[in-house]
Amino acid sequence: MAGRTSLGRLIAVNLGILLAGLVIAELAFGSWLFGPGWGTMNIPRDVRRIFDVSGLYGGPKDAVYSRDRWGLRGVYEDPGAIDVLTIGGSTTDQRFIGDGQTWQDYLSQDLGGRVVVNAGIDGQSTLGHLRAFDRWLSQIPGLKPRFVLAYIGVNDAHLQGQQQWDDMASPSVWRRAGRYVANHSALVQVATTIQGTLKARKAHVVHGGTEVARGPWVAGRPPDPAQAADAALVEAYGQRVTALIARIRAAGAQAIIVTQSRSDYRVGAAGQPLGRGMAPDSVNFGSWAMQTAFNRRAMAACAEAGAVCLDLGRDLAFEDGDFYDWVHTTPAGNRRIAQWLAPRLAPVLAQ
Structure with a gap:
């Protein structure tokens, strides 16, 4: 005994x-006692995942997606020496585009090595971008980019169901509690890192759930964009763009507003829209009209605020192979975005 x-x-x-x-x-x-108070935010941090993208677009099978301990994506030495910080939704985050092949990576190269860092969050609209400054970006020590580029518009045209990402927290109490522990616990962080490494190669792409739209692309008489979207929603979007510019300036940066496009229409060399032929003498311009309504309001708000306004959605002619679904671009599409942005941003950054 x-x-x-x-x-x-x-x-x-x-x-x-x-x-x-x-x-x-x-x-x-x-970080229970010291360090940033990440609370219940679901910002991906300290992650390195490998996705099988062989079914989405040509190129290497594996796409390595990584974000650092602050939740940022890209190469930089000092948060205080970032030239351009990019914010936006999944088209900025680019979950299934490998490190080195995002449009930010290509833009940095085309700008001669300027530091371009990615702070995109999958699913966010301008509602989330506004909240991100106070809940997330303000907690990154020394973060002081010269410019903040907002690549926006697609998610704002479809705000339903966005609360989870715009709030940067799950609507589930239990998931928020779990995220709170994960955001503060060193042991949980180690465990999830190991688990992510072991399971990374089992991940499969879910973004490309719908087949990418293809031509033939034909001209026709497009509808008036002003009649294609709810005027109140478009106006509310314009007010958020104005607020976002003010918030960027309050953070000590200059604002760059860039509009977006989609894969289910094209813009011709002269700027005219091209839609998909649906039937004899019938062309589908629905997505073009909707997106253009939001893009025009963003550009108007940007001009009124005196920020840098780049209407990529109107002026960049994408081609087949540039998208892998309705809105997400391939590495080829990302290179095209960077090649369009670089000559327009170079004189701005040189000021």
Whole structure:
């Protein structure tokens, strides 16, 4: 009996020492007491994932997606020396585009090595971009980009169901609690990193759930964009763009507003829209009209605020192979975006 008691005490002592060690490790290396208060935010941080993109577009099978401990994507040495910080939704984040092949990567190259860093969040609209400054970006020590480029418009035209990403937190209480622990616990961070490494190659793409639209692309009489979207929604979007520019300036940066396009229409060399032929003498311009309504309002708000306004959605002629679904661009499309942006941004950055 005495032997069993001694063994029980030894186990209890060892468990106590182990528990004390875990508590000390959590307090020392976690952020329960010190460090940024990430709260329940679901911003991906310290992640490196490998996605099989062989079914989406040509090129290497594996796409490596990584974000650093601050949730940023890209190469930089000092948060205070970033030339251009890009914000936006999934078309900015580019979850299934490998490191080195995002439009930010190509833009940095085309601008002669300027530091261009990606702060896009999958699913966000301008509602989320506004909140990101106070809930996330303001907590990154020393972050002070010269310019903040907002690549916006697609998600704002379809705001329904966006709350989870715009709030940067799950609507589920249990998931928010789990995220709170994950955001502060050093041990959970180590465990999830190991788990992510082991499971990364099992991940499969979900973005390309719909087949990319293809031509033939034909001209026709497009509808009036002003009649294609709810005027109140478009006006609300314009007000958010104005607020976003003000928030960027409050952070000490200059604002660059860039509009977006989609794969289910084309813009000709002269700027005229090209739609898909649906039937004899019938051309589908629906997506063009909707997106153009939002893009025009963004450009109007941008001009009124005196920011840098680039209407990529109107002026860049994409081609087949530039998208892998309705809105997400391939590496080829990303290179085209960078080649369009670079000569327009170069004189702005040189000021």
